[in-house]
Structures are given as structure tokens and as C-alpha cells.
Amino acid sequence: MNQHELVDHLTAHVVGRRREIDLVVAALAADRHMLLEGPPGTGKSTLLRAIARELGIGFEFVEGNAELTPARLVGHFDPARVLADGYDPDVFVDGPLVAALRSGSLLYVEELNRVPEETLNVLVSVMSEHEITVPRLGTVAAEPGFRLVAAMNPFDAIGTARISSAIYDRVCRLAVGYQDxxxxxxxxxxxxxxxxxxxxxxxxxxxxxxxxxxxxxxxxxxxxxxxxxxxxxxxxxxxxxxxxxxxxxxxxxxxxxxxxxxxxxxxxxxxxxxxxxxxxxxxTAPPDELDDAGKAPAPNGARPAG
Structure with missing residues (x-):
């Protein structure tokens, strides 16, 4: 389907967010990386998942947190198999980044500003070069369709850190607020x-x-x-x-x-x-209306002052 049909189809499945749908679809169609920034519960991942589903492309999910090391993002050689077969490419276990590169999928990183800086540096290189070089494995080039889509909470949320200008310089950013x-x-x-x-x-x-x-x-x-x-x-x-x-x-x-x-x-x-x-x-029910004198009626059993 064309972009207009895609947007119409998405608006039937995502409540509101017409402007955001337009912009994300346009950015991805232009082969840009995309960052959605806004508070929790504003439908950032719902929107991105829906777009990936309707586009019919892969969607590699990464949960951003302090434990996301470069090895977990990129992948690793299976230690047990390395002992038997050496550093053969078949022994390499793809992480979500390499899996997305090989399949031309969207790499969705949730809570981007909780990811350690050394891991973010890996993403900076991939966004610039559309490939990654892994020691003993070689260079993995991105297949057509690979893009980074990320979401993050505002910086002042607990556990977040500032994102470097190197990341912002390589993505299209969209602020997502609460709906009406x-x-x-x-x-x-x-x-x-x-x-x-x-x-x-x-x-x-x-x-x-x-x-x-x-x-x-x-x-x-x-x-x-x-x-x-x-x-x-x-x-x-x-x-x-x-x-x-x-x-x-x-x-x-x-x-x-x-x-x-x-x-x-x-x-x-x-x-x-x-x-x-x-x-x-x-x-709770609204208070009783004022009486003719402009005063609220006394509660039951109350005595007038005197």
C-alpha cells in the first residue's frame, strides 16, 4: 500500500495520533532514523509497533537499561561452540542489532536514555555507516529497510541520562505528549x-x-x-x-x-x-446549593448559633 493508504489504515487502529502517524511514516519512508520523546504511557511503542506491523517489516525490540552492554546489543560467539569449532561465523549468536541489520528490520530501542554511553556509541557508528564491524566476525552491512526507531522519557525521569548531540544529530526527533x-x-x-x-x-x-x-x-x-x-x-x-x-x-x-x-x-x-x-x-456529589441568604444549609441536627 502507498503512504496515504498506510496512514489511513493506521488511524483506524491507533486512537488519535494522526499528526504523529503522518510524521513517523514520512520519516521512515525517507529512510531516516526516528526518536520519539515523551512521558511514559503516551503510546510511543504502540505507534511504532503498529507501523512496523502494517509495513510488513521486521521489528527487533531492545529494552533500554543499564545492563544493555555492547555485547548484548550486537551479539556474541557461543563460548561452548567456540571451544569445539573456533571463531566460525556460524558460532556467532546475533544480538538484536546484528539481526536487524541482516534482515533489514526496524531496531526499536525503548528507554534510549537509560542505555549506557558505551552502548550508545555503537549505535552512533551504525547510524552513520549503516554497517558494523565485529571482531573475528567481520563487517555486517545493513540490508535495505534497516532503521533505528527509539523512544525515551524526558531527561528528568528517574534513571535517565542526557543523550549526546551525536545521537540527536543522526535522528529525526518527535515530541509526543499526552492525548486529550x-x-x-x-x-x-x-x-x-x-x-x-x-x-x-x-x-x-x-x-x-x-x-x-x-x-x-x-x-x-x-x-x-x-x-x-x-x-x-x-x-x-x-x-x-x-x-x-x-x-x-x-x-x-x-x-x-x-x-x-x-x-x-x-x-x-x-x-x-x-x-x-x-x-x-x-x-463525590457536589455540595448542596446555597440557600436564599447565600449560605450553605446547616447539616442535619446542627443548632443555630445564638
């Missing part, structure tokens, strides 16, 4: 099709409020509302209560969201306290 409430509700319902639409909207509202709370440094991704819907449905069955019962809803919110937020340094509040505060804001 309607899209995040659609995503939640896609993952939890049995959930009530109005209920899902409230879970999304609660999840989105965590991102702007003054005591929260990092709020929840849409995975929080997805999990809240799922946990509430299961917990309701356990307690023989509907999912939107307050006793079910609050506990589901605490389980799904308290671990996904990061409280600001110096703030002594617990995540559970903040989630409870926001849950009350979204799920």
Missing part, C-alpha cells in the same frame, strides 16, 4: 470494553488531575485509568457491589494510581492521601 481527554477515554474503553462510558470518563478525569496537582511531580499515564476500570470491575465482583460504588471506586483508584505518581521532593504527603483528595473531587 476524549482520546484517553477511547483508549481506556478499548482496553476495558465492558466499562460504562460515563464511568470511564470519570476515571480519566481523575487520572488527568494527577498530572496537574501541585504536590505531584509526575502524574499517571492513561494506564492508570485502564487499570482502575479493570480493578473496579473485579473488586466489585469480590464485594458483590457495582464498580461505581464508593467503597469499590476509591480502593480501585488507590491501587491503580498511587504507585504511578511521584510526589514532589520536600512534600510530606503520601500518594494515597493525594489520590483520595482527587477521588473525592471527581466522584
Amino acid at each position: 481527554a476524549a482520546d484517553e477515554t477511547a483508549i481506556t474503553l478499548r482496553h476495558q470494553p465492558g466499562a460504562d462510558g460515563a464511568w470511564a470518563e470519570k476515571t480519566v478525569e481523575l487520572m488527568r488531575l494527577t498530572r496537574g496537582h501541585p504536590d505531584v511531580r509526575i502524574g499517571s499515564s492513561v494506564r492508570g485509568s485502564i487499570d482502575m476500570c479493570a480493578v473496579a470491575a473485579s473488586l466489585g465482583e469480590v464485594r458483590s457491589l457495582p464498580a461505581d460504588d464508593p467503597a469499590v471506586s476509591l480502593d480501585a483508584a488507590l491501587v491503580a494510581l498511587s504507585g504511578r505518581i511521584r510526589v514532589r521532593e520536600g512534600c510530606h504527603r503520601e500518594p494515597e492521601e493525594i489520590i483520595t483528595e482527587l477521588w473525592k473531587q471527581v466522584f
Whole structure:
């Protein structure tokens, strides 16, 4: 299919993200390497996997972390077989990088800015030369179609490091932010099709409020509302209560969201306290309307001052 048909097909399978789909498809069609940068849970890997699937090309996945050494990325000679057969090419075990080069696949590196610098240096060379030279194996040239596609969280996320200008100079970068409430509700319902639409909207509202709370440094991704819907449905069955019962809803919110937020340094509040505060804001009934005198009515049993 041509690029226009590909984009139309992808928009039917990926919620929102039309602009991002356009740009990633265009960059890959131009044989460019691509970096998606944004907070967790913004659909970076979902988008890249969908594009690779629709293009019908290979997709080598690499989880970026501090343990990703050059040998794990590139590959290695099987020690046991080396003893028997020596350094024969057939003894080499391809890592994801060499596998992607040989097959002309996309090499997808998740959490790029958690990868050690010495491993990133290997990628810099490959992006420039479209080949890699492995000691005792020789040079492995990239087959047509090989491209690096990577995703990373913002630099200030825990465990991340700054990416060198050498990487940025060799990729096309696209900033990916959170989607709007309607899209995040659609995503939640896609993952939890049995959930009530109005209920899902409230879970999304609660999840989105965590991102702007003054005591929260990092709020929840849409995975929080997805999990809240799922946990509430299961917990309701356990307690023989509907999912939107307050006793079910609050506990589901605490389980799904308290671990996904990061409280600001110096703030002594617990995540559970903040989630409870926001849950009350979204799920409890609004206060009674003011009376004719402009005052809220007294609670039942209260005595007038006098």
C-alpha cells in the first residue's frame, strides 16, 4: 500500500495520533532514523509497533537499561561452540542489532536514555555507516529497510541520562505528549470494553488531575485509568457491589494510581492521601446549593448559633 493508504489504515487502529502517524511514516519512508520523546504511557511503542506491523517489516525490540552492554546489543560467539569449532561465523549468536541489520528490520530501542554511553556509541557508528564491524566476525552491512526507531522519557525521569548531540544529530526527533481527554477515554474503553462510558470518563478525569496537582511531580499515564476500570470491575465482583460504588471506586483508584505518581521532593504527603483528595473531587456529589441568604444549609441536627 502507498503512504496515504498506510496512514489511513493506521488511524483506524491507533486512537488519535494522526499528526504523529503522518510524521513517523514520512520519516521512515525517507529512510531516516526516528526518536520519539515523551512521558511514559503516551503510546510511543504502540505507534511504532503498529507501523512496523502494517509495513510488513521486521521489528527487533531492545529494552533500554543499564545492563544493555555492547555485547548484548550486537551479539556474541557461543563460548561452548567456540571451544569445539573456533571463531566460525556460524558460532556467532546475533544480538538484536546484528539481526536487524541482516534482515533489514526496524531496531526499536525503548528507554534510549537509560542505555549506557558505551552502548550508545555503537549505535552512533551504525547510524552513520549503516554497517558494523565485529571482531573475528567481520563487517555486517545493513540490508535495505534497516532503521533505528527509539523512544525515551524526558531527561528528568528517574534513571535517565542526557543523550549526546551525536545521537540527536543522526535522528529525526518527535515530541509526543499526552492525548486529550476524549482520546484517553477511547483508549481506556478499548482496553476495558465492558466499562460504562460515563464511568470511564470519570476515571480519566481523575487520572488527568494527577498530572496537574501541585504536590505531584509526575502524574499517571492513561494506564492508570485502564487499570482502575479493570480493578473496579473485579473488586466489585469480590464485594458483590457495582464498580461505581464508593467503597469499590476509591480502593480501585488507590491501587491503580498511587504507585504511578511521584510526589514532589520536600512534600510530606503520601500518594494515597493525594489520590483520595482527587477521588473525592471527581466522584463525590457536589455540595448542596446555597440557600436564599447565600449560605450553605446547616447539616442535619446542627443548632443555630445564638
